[in-house]
Amino acid sequence: xxxxxxxxxxxxxxxxxxxxxCGLPLVAASADFTIDHVIPRNRGGxxxxxxxxxxxxxxxxxxxxxxxxxxxxxxAARAGxxxxxxxxxxxARRDGRRETPRRMEPRDLYxxxxxRAGLKP
Ligand SMILES: [Zn+2]
Numbered sequence: 009x010x011x012x013x014x015x016x017x018x019x020x021x022x023x024x025x026x027x028x029x030c031g032l033p034l035v036a037a038s039a040d041f042t043i044d045h046v047i048p049r050n051r052g053g054x055x056x057x058x059x060x061x062x063x064x065x066x067x068x069x070x071x072x073x074x075x076x077x078x079x080x081x082x083x084a085a086r087a088g089x090x091x092x093x094x095x096x097x098x099x100a101r102r103d104g105r106r107e108t109p110r111r112m113e114p115r116d117l118y119x120x121x122x123x124r125a126g127l128k129p
Contacts, residue, residue: 011043011055019043019060024125028061029071029079031121042068046076046129061122061129076120084118 017036026033034041044063047053050073063071070086071079122129 011060015055015057015060016043018057020062022057022129023062023122023127026062026121026125027064027067028122028127028129029063029067029083029120031124032064032066034062034064040065044068044071048073048075051075058129080118080120 020034020036020041023034028044032040042063042065044061044067045053045055046059046061049055053059067079067083070082074082121127
């Protein structure tokens with residue numbers, strides 16, 4: 009069943025007109041604009057607004073019926089980044105602050121648009 013137009017518009021607005029994952033600017037009527045279920049329907053995700061985010065067709069296709077963390081690994085691989093060996097220590101810079109050395113997390117490999125922008129679904 010297609011989503012109501014109001015739910016689609018609300019999702020696009022929530023993302024600031026950009027793909028929730030890669031940040032690509034989206035136009036409502038374009039072929040590249042899709043609605044993603046953050047928790048896939050086949051894993052119990054609903055059509056409620058808290059589970060709906062705007063996504064470009066590329067990110068939505070890559071994510072498929074996977075989770076956000078599975079998509080992160082795929083996008084990191086596309087960006088030419090590889091999974092760090094276990095135990096590797098990273099010193100990351102975020103917001104101009106130097107962080108203390110710590111284990112490298114998947115988020116160091118690929119940070120989503122919604123994380124950079126501080127958006128909540
Ligand atoms: Zn995208």
